[in-house]
Amino acid sequence: MAKSQLLITSRGRTFECAVQEGITWETQRKGAPGQLNFNVLKDEILGFHEGDLVQFKYDGKEIFSGFVFTKKRSNNRIISVTAFDQLWYLKNKDVVSYKGKTAAQVLQMLAKDFRLKLGIIADTKHVIATRVEDTAELFTVIDNALSITTKNTGALYVLYDDYGKLNLRDVKTLKLDILIDEESGEAFDYTTSIADNTYNKVRVYRENKDTGIRDNYYAQHGENMNQWGVLQLTESLEEGENGQAKADALLALYNRKSRKLHINKVFGDTRVRAGSTLGVQMYLGDLKVSNYMMVEKVKHTFFESDHRMDLSLIGGDFVA
Secondary structure, eight states: OOSEEEEEEETTEEEEOOBOSOEEEEEESSSOOOEEEEEEEOOSSOOOOTTOEEEEEETTEEEEEEEEEEEEESSSSEEEEEEEOGGGGGGOEEEEEEEEEOHHHHHHHHHHHTTOOEEEEOOOOOOEEEEEEEEEEHHHHHHHHHHHHHHHHOOOEEEEESSSSEEEEEGGGGEEEEEEOTTSSSEEEEEEESSSSOOSEEEEEEEOTTTSSEEEEEEEOHHHHHHHOOOEEEEEOOTTOOHHHHHHHHHHHHSSOEEEEEEEEEEOOTTOOTTOEEEEEEEETTEEEEEEEEEEEEEEEEOSSOEEEEEEEEOOOEEO
16 A cells, blocks of 8 residues: 555545655744645646645545645656645735734634634633734744744744644643654754844833833843853843843843754654754754754655655854
């Protein structure tokens, strides 16, 4: 029995397609839909159109559910297809305003307006007093709400499509029992930097209409200021935000090096998607990596006899 099963449903008929090997599935943590690329062999029976439902399973596991967006013919019998999941529809633009909603409630509101199916939606808890998004992508609307939540609480959430249902999950719930080491893939490279979203001093402020004086709240890390120099982030406070709590949360988020690790041709695991957290233990010359890192982007390539992943990972603590 073939490991790969690809179904296309068109106008009430479901076809199980003969597909060339090398099906790819890609996900990114922010701002992009999941994408499935495959080459289907055309026969006298198969007929499908843009907008038709595509479902892909591998080794019996549900991998992707989305819709045909692009068809390209390379010869008389092969059609190259690109399908995207529901997240594609968050590329729609709209004027969005809301009051007293959490990021989760904003997502639920937009899903209702744009007929999107929801699965597990975490309670993001932080209430955003008021916000207006003018002619913005729905991706941007949701990302801004989640960013405000993270900056005030320190909690990080990931939005993804799970076989036809949008899920919003705390990243802490997406930790996998997978260990990546230097033998896992064919090639890797890593980067550490304090030039990309690294701050060791935070100032947030609010214009106090009652006193006419600007209220300031600070958080800082003296040791890293001595080591890196002063790297200051300054932000204004929105209505209803707690100044000191936000300053402390921002320092906890940004008072660290940015760390990126790219690993190619890792042995595949169908559970891995953007937003997942994996264990990494590698010796990289003068550095040792030994921590959990988050998947920023992953590309799966499926063959009948093999399944590989190209991973882009962020975060984690590197030990000199």
